[in-house]
Amino acid sequence: MDRNQSRRQVAAMKQSLFDQGLLDEQFIQLEELQDDANPNFVEEIVTLHYRDSSRLITSIEQALKERNPLDFNKLDTLMHQFKGSSSSIGAKKVKAECNLFREYCRAGSAEGCMRSFQQLKREYAALRKKLEAYFQLARQAGPQETACRSK
Amino acid sequence: MGMAAETQFHVLAVDDSLIDRMLIERLLKTSSFHVTAVDSGSKALKFLGLVEDGKRNEEPPTIALEANQDVEVNLIITDYCMPEMTGYDLLRKIKESESLKDIPVVIMSSENVPSRINRCLEDGADEFFLKPVQQSDVNRLRPHLMKSKVKDEEDHHQISNKRKETEESHSPDKTRTKMEPPKVVNSS
Numbered sequence: 005m006d007r008n009q010s011r012r013q014v015a016a017m018k019q020s021l022f023d024q025g026l027l028d029e030q031f032i033q034l035e036e037l038q039d040d041a042n043p044n045f046v047e048e049i050v051t052l053h054y055r056d057s058s059r060l061i062t063s064i065e066q067a068l069k070e071r072n073p074l075d076f077n078k079l080d081t082l083m084h085q086f087k088g089s090s091s092s093i094g095a096k097k098v099k100a101e102c103n104l105f106r107e108y109c110r111a112g113s114a115e116g117c118m119r120s121f122q123q124l125k126r127e128y129a130a131l132r133k134k135l136e137a138y139f140q141l142a143r144q145a146g147p148q149e150t151a152c153r154s155k
Numbered sequence: 156m157g158m159a160a161e162t163q164f165h166v167l168a169v170d171d172s173l174i175d176r177m178l179i180e181r182l183l184k185t186s187s188f189h190v191t192a193v194d195s196g197s198k199a200l201k202f203l204g205l206v207e208d209g210k211r212n213e214e215p216p217t218i219a220l221e222a223n224q225d226v227e228v229n230l231i232i233t234d235y236c237m238p239e240m241t242g243y244d245l246l247r248k249i250k251e252s253e254s255l256k257d258i259p260v261v262i263m264s265s266e267n268v269p270s271r272i273n274r275c276l277e278d279g280a281d282e283f284f285l286k287p288v289q290q291s292d293v294n295r296l297r298p299h300l301m302k303s304k305v306k307d308e309e310d311h312h313q314i315s316n317k318r319k320e321t322e323e324s325h326s327p328d329k330t331r332t333k334m335e336p337p338k339v340v341n342s343s
Contacts, residue, residue: 030287037181037290045181053174084236085172088265092174092287 010145017138026131031094043147047139053093054132060086061125068118079117080109090128098127164300168192169199169233169245170263175286179232179263182293196233196240196248203228205252228258229300232284235264235271243275250279257306259299263288 021027031046038045064082067075087102101124108116166188170176176192183190193199200206204226231249235242242262249255262275265286272283281299284292 030289033287033289034178037178037185039185042181049174049177052177056173084265088172088286089174091265092172092178094287 007146010141014138014142014145017134017141021131021134021138026097026134027094028096028099029094030091034094047142050093050135050139053089057086057089057128060089061128064121068121071114074114074117076109076112076117080106083109095128095131098124098131101127162304163187163189164229164304165189165191165227166296167199167202167228167231169194169196169231169237169242171195171234171237175234175263175288179288182288182290183232185290186293186296188296191228196237196242196245199231199233199245200248202226203249203255205248205255229303230259230261230296232261232263232296234286235262235275236266243271243278246275246278246280257303259296259303261296261299 018027022031034046034049060082064079064086067079067082083102083105087099087106090098090102101120105117105120105124108120166183168176168179168183168190170179170192171194173194176194180190180192191202193202231245233242233245242264246260246262249258249260256279259281260279261282261284262280263284263286264271267285275283282292282295
């Protein structure tokens with residue numbers, strides 16, 4: 005596969021992540037921060053995000069287990085952090101799930117929290133997998149121009 | 156890309172989130188700022204050389220040592236929601252300090268709460284950015300830094316003039332136009 009073809013594939017993959025509503029403008033902002041001195045900035049920050057957020061997921065899971073009663077404040081605080089981190093990398097759908105979870109916290113709905121958390125984890129895992137594939141392909145294709153969307 | 160002759164502004168960034176620290180640091184560096192990033196308000200105060208003696212809440216203005224003059228910080232940008240010391244608390248402490256109060260402070264938050272924003276702006280914050288912070292936000296920092304720089308230069312100029320004259324003269328440093336009409340959101 006020649007280089008141009010690889011690059012087109014990468015661009016197409018990225019575009020599809022946007023089309024599916026998985027990523028938002030923030031991801032483009034991250035790409036614009038990449039340059040010759042920081043060629044892997046996006047991958048680095050996304051990697052850090054996954055390290056950070058998997059810890060938060062564990063904490064949230066733990067908190068959801070301590071059920072008598074659920075500590076909604078604690079859950080909301082943890083989710084606030086999780087949402088912030090997700091938002092910073094442009095994880096659009098995951099962010100929406102975070103908002104939903106927080107609504108349930110504020111409503112004091114244990115059932116709602118549990119359900120939305122399951123959904124959130126699914127979205128989170130799906131995006132993670134796609135981003136890993138994306139970065140792998142991008143690395144193979146070599147350095148390319150970043151922003152592909154007209155501003 | 157070193158256009159190094161110009162003085163580089165030094166920004167202190169405060170955020171408990173590692174991702175956000177990384178992001179703000181990168182954003183600031185692309186604007187050619189020199190950056191120090193810390194993960195808490197107390198570390199920020201320590202960096203600024205402002206050391207308190209313990210209690211916060213009930214005590215009247217804390218007994219603060221004078222800031223470390225070797226460290227020059229031209230702007231502080233801080234997250235609002237942080238454990239222990241919020242960005243707002245940090246703002247207050249900076250504004251209460253004789254040596255630090257003229258440093259512009261910018262607050263960042265992921266939550267769009269008008270009352271929160273107003274309170275920060277009214278209590279001395281120069282800007283309030285919603286997260287995720289973008290390049291266009293960081294571009295708004297320079298005017299605040301330039302104003303402070305001009306003010307510093309005026310102060311130095313003033314001081315050297317005063318040496319010759321009497322004590323009293325115009326004190327333009329007191330009319331701080333830095334506080335432009337804040338973006339006060341009126342809910343009526």
